[in-house]
Amino acid sequence: MITLLLIFALLIVLLVLSLCFHLVGGVLKLVIKLLICLPCALIMAAVGVVFCCTLILIPLGIGCFKLAGCLLNPLHACFA
Numbered sequence: 001m002i003t004l005l006l007i008f009a010l011l012i013v014l015l016v017l018s019l020c021f022h023l024v025g026g027v028l029k030l031v032i033k034l035l036i037c038l039p040c041a042l043i044m045a046a047v048g049v050v051f052c053c054t055l056i057l058i059p060l061g062i063g064c065f066k067l068a069g070c071l072l073n074p075l076h077a078c079f080a
Contacts, residue, residue, distance in 0.1 A: 037071045037072065038071075038072070040068075040071050041068040041069075041071040041072045042068075044064045044065075044067050044068040044071065045064070045065065045068045047061075047064050048061040048062070048063075048064030048065045048068065049061070051064060
């Protein structure tokens with residue numbers, strides 16, 4: 001009976017630890033994405049502005065703007 005209670009307590013402790021690691025991992029993932037994706041999106045937007053200044057490269061500029069939007073919105077798929 002005591003071993004069953006110890007196993008149950010250990011299971012509860014492991015579940016709480018896994019939940020904590022899951023939350024911390026999610027926060028770290030969002031911080032890393034923000035640190036990497038935000039500068040990339042700003043660079044792509046600047047490149048899009050430069051491309052849209054020329055007549056021939058306007059489609060590439062629009063593609064750069066779409067890519068910058070996808071970088072800033074990582075929760076949705078960018079295949080539209």
